[in-house]
Amino acid sequence: MIIVLLYFFLLIVIVFPIGIETSKLLSINVKLPLEITLLGLIAITIFSSFWMFFLPLGGIWSIVLISSSILTFLNNKTEVYRQLKLFKNKLSQISFLNKSILFIILSAVVYCTSLPAYVIDNESYYIQTIKWLDKYGLVKGLANLHIYLAQQSGFHILESALNFDSVYDRFNDLSAFYFLIGIIWSFEGDTQDGYVLKYYRKGLIVLSLICFTFISAPSPDTAVYILSYILVYKFLKLWNHWDEKEFVFLALLCYQIIYFKVIMVLLFILVVIIWLKYYRVQKSVIWMLFGLLFLFLFSGKNIVVTGLPLFPLDKVLIVEAVWKLPSSMTDFYSEITKAQAYGVSSKVITEINAFELSYSWFFHSGLEGLLNKFLLLGIIVSFTFIFLKKVKPAIKCVIIIFLLHVFVLFFTSPQFRFFIPLLVPMLVLMGLLVVKLNKKTVRLLTFGFLFIGFITATFSGLQNKLTDNILMKRNYNLLTLNLLIQPAPKSIYSSDFKKVKTAEIQYYSPINNGFLYGTYDMPLPAVNENYVKFMENKYQIKIQKLGDSISDGFKYVKIKN
Numbered sequence: 223m224i225i226v227l228l229y230f231f232l233l234i235v236i237v238f239p240i241g242i243e244t245s246k247l248l249s250i251n252v253k254l255p256l257e258i259t260l261l262g263l264i265a266i267t268i269f270s271s272f273w274m275f276f277l278p279l280g281g282i283w284s285i286v287l288i289s290s291s292i293l294t295f296l297n298n299k300t301e302v303y304r305q306l307k308l309f310k311n312k313l314s315q316i317s318f319l320n321k322s323i324l325f326i327i328l329s330a331v332v333y334c335t336s337l338p339a340y341v342i343d344n345e346s347y348y349i350q351t352i353k354w355l356d357k358y359g360l361v362k363g364l365a366n367l368h369i370y371l372a373q374q375s376g377f378h379i380l381e382s383a384l385n386f387d388s389v390y391d392r393f394n395d396l397s398a399f400y401f402l403i404g405i406i407w408s409f410e411g412d413t414q415d416g417y418v419l420k421y422y423r424k425g426l427i428v429l430s431l432i433c434f435t436f437i438s439a440p441s442p443d444t445a446v447y448i449l450s451y452i453l454v455y456k457f458l459k460l461w462n463h464w465d466e467k468e469f470v471f472l473a474l475l476c477y478q479i480i481y482f483k484v485i486m487v488l489l490f491i492l493v494v495i496i497w498l499k500y501y502r503v504q505k506s507v508i509w510m511l512f513g514l515l516f517l518f519l520f521s522g523k524n525i526v527v528t529g530l531p532l533f534p535l536d537k538v539l540i541v542e543a544v545w546k547l548p549s550s551m552t553d554f555y556s557e558i559t560k561a562q563a564y565g566v567s568s569k570v571i572t573e574i575n576a577f578e579l580s581y582s583w584f585f586h587s588g589l590e591g592l593l594n595k596f597l598l599l600g601i602i603v604s605f606t607f608i609f610l611k612k613v614k615p616a617i618k619c620v621i622i623i624f625l626l627h628v629f630v631l632f633f634t635s636p637q638f639r640f641f642i643p644l645l646v647p648m649l650v651l652m653g654l655l656v657v658k659l660n661k662k663t664v665r666l667l668t669f670g671f672l673f674i675g676f677i678t679a680t681f682s683g684l685q686n687k688l689t690d691n692i693l694m695k696r697n698y699n700l701l702t703l704n705l706l707i708q709p710a711p712k713s714i715y716s717s718d719f720k721k722v723k724t725a726e727i728q729y730y731s732p733i734n735n736g737f738l739y740g741t742y743d744m745p746l747p748a749v750n751e752n753y754v755k756f757m758e759n760k761y762q763i764k765i766q767k768l769g770d771s772i773s774d775g776f777k778y779v780k781i782k783n
Contacts (some may be wrong), residue, residue: 223332225708229393230332230402233384236288237262239295239302246298248508250467255309256407257471260452264474267376267481270383271519274359275526279379281388312410320409327405327672331437334679335398336709339439346370346739348378348440349712350748352394355382357746362775363545365528367729367765368749369555370739372528372547376481376520377442392709394440401433404448418617418654419458424664425650426451427671432642434679438710442482443639449479450486450643454620454651457492461616464500472496473509477516484520485640488627495619545768545777550761563635565590583636593638600645601628607652617651624648713743722751726766726779729754747772 238255241262245252252258266287273283295302316324341348347370354361354371355378365372377396385393408426415423429451433444456472476493479486490513497504521531529546532538536552561568564579565586574582586594604621607613613621624644631640659667718733730744731751738756741748749765757763758781768775 223329223336223706223709225390225392226332226335226395226398227328229395230399233399234259236291236384237266238305239291239298240265242298242301242305243294246301248467248470250471252471254407254410255305256403256410258305259403260449260475261471263380264478266383267380267478268515268519271376271379271523274355274379274382275522276359278357278359279355279382280357283383284386284388287383316409323668324406324409328402330434330672330676331398331402331405333705334434334676335395335437336705337438337680338710338714339712340435340679341439341441343370343441344439345713345715345737345742347373347741349394349743350741350746351375351378352382352385352440353387353743353746355379356385356387358773360523360526361773362526362543362768363529363547363777364775365533365547365551366545366776366778367747368739368741368753369547369551372524372533372555374523374527375442375483376478377445377483378440379523381440392712394712395437395709397433397439397441397444398437400445400448401429401437404429404433404451407452415459418651419455421654421659421664422458422647422650423455424668425646425654427668428646428650429642430671430675431678432639432675434675438679443642446479446483446486446643447646449475449482450489451647453479453489453492454644454647457496457620458616460496461499464503466504466506469496469500469504470506470509470512474512477513479643481516481520483643485631485634486627486643488623488630489644491623491626492619545775548761548763548778550763551778554761559635563637590638594636597638597641597645600649601625604648604652607655613655617655620644620651621648711743715740715742717743719744719748720751722754724764726764727776729765747776 237259239262241252241258241260244250244261244265245258248261250261252261270279270283270287273279273286277283313321339345339348347368350368351371351374354364355374360374364374381394381396384396387393404426408424411420411423426448429447433447437444453472453475456468456475460468460472473493476489479489493509497509524531524533525541525543527533529541529543530536530552531541533547534552534555536547536549557571558568561571564571564583566574566579566582571579584594584598585591604624608618608621627644628641631637715732715735719730720733722729722731727747729747729749731749731754732740732742732744735750738750738753740750754765757765762781763778764781766777766779768777
């Protein structure tokens with residue numbers, strides 16, 4: 223816990239001056255220190271994404287990043303001190319009770335961050351994706367080594383840029399940092415906000431039901447949940463009051479969310495709606511230029527890693543590259559992700575019809591089935607809200623985007639966690655239209671959501687009831703003294719591995735583990751030997767290096783009969 227807390231402090235010290243410099247360059251008059259921090263994270267996302275094309279995000283990058291932060295601090299000392307004074311004044315205005323709540327939340331977040339990671343994706347590709355970026359930057363055809371490594375989220379790029387792996391090897395805690403930003407943001411307020419915006423802002427606390435459990439893993443989901451919630455708030459603010467610089471900030475938030483998780487691409491419609499509403503007074507085109515910049519970074523990293531600019535789409539914008547993923551692999555990836563979402567075997571996903579898929583999704587066993595039923599109820603209720611006269615146009619836009627998002631996901635990968643970024647804002651808004659809240663009720667709800675979220679995250683017995691996936695079962699000691707000092711190791715599994723040598727490649731494989739996609743925290747290159755044999759037997763392809771070093775990349779070659 224102590225090391226994580228120091229790490230969060232280090233992040234603020236590094237990111238804050240860069241955020242101030244960014245706000246000055248873009249002439250964005252940011253009023254809140256937290257939003258300055260968000261701007262700093264966006265700037266680092268962009269620069270680290272350019273850097274990784276040429277160099278790893280390791281020690282040299284860390285030196286450059288810290289040096290840049292120092293220079294921007296020296297260039298903006300007056301503004302830094304002004305913002306710190308503003309933050310101090312805001313903190314002094316908070317009641318003793320709210321200060322106590324924030325202190326408890328900070329302690330809870332830091333503790334949950336120190337626990338073993340819950341998400342199984344952490345063991346298949348989160349750790350390894352970040353490790354590759356730390357040691358080599360972008361590697362050509364990396365997805366050919368392990369198909370899940372094709373999912374190189376912009377969040378993992380930012381995580382790699384800020385984990386200082388060359389100094390300490392257990393920092394993959396950016397999810398918790400975003401969650402903490404969101405929680406503090408929800409406690410702040412704007413005196414110009416009306417009833418809906420005021421309590422919508424506080425409604426972000428609902429996300430604690432989910433985020434406490436997942437912040438121990440470097441998953442992009444938590445950051446996407448927090449940023450999407452803030453983006454909807456800014457959309458509602460801009461609907462009634464035009465502010466060109468706030469609009470640029472809105473667009474930047476949207477681009478970063480999509481860069482973190484491309485399934486959120488429909489959020490861009492909210493940006494376009496505001497632009498169309500005020501296009502006669504909107505003069506700047508910088509928001510469009512930033513959009514093109516993020517599109518370049520997104521397609522560029524995909525080309526390097528998979529050979530496909532819009533992975534997993536393999537029929538659009540074809541790039542002829544030696545390391546391009548074969549169509550059989552993109553089909554395999556689409557099948558296994560879709561099968562997981564619908565709760566069926568990947569062997570039958572192509573053999574059953576839409577009705578059977580829908581039936582399997584709705585009657586999925588355990589908690590997932592219950593959440594799917596809850597989601598369907600939310601969809602029905604939100605659909606009826608569109609036709610109510612008392613629902614303002616801005617809120618109707620949010621609901622419509624949510625329904626479009628549902629439609630797209632249902633034909634791609636309807637995992638419940640993918641609906642949350644828009645489901646929670648929409649439910650909070652609809653709840654505020656139905657129920658009139660007061661401070662006392664909000665305070666009780668806040669305690670309730672925080673308590674349930676924290677208890678679920680800290681008791682492995684409760685976590686184990688959330689899933690029927692044996693790989694996500696946990697059993698750890700809550701009172702381990704070591705957790706009070708430093709976070710748990712990145713992987714919950716044994717680091718025992720063996721070296722496998724073939725004529726084409728040498729790699730490391732886990733010993734005595736049945737998880738086909740498991741790579742854990744093993745040395746690079748890591749891939750399960752059973753996975754390699756599976757690809758050879760089913761698709762008649764072998765992994766091969768592009769050059770003498772693994773940093774040169776990988777490709778698939780057909781097995782000659």
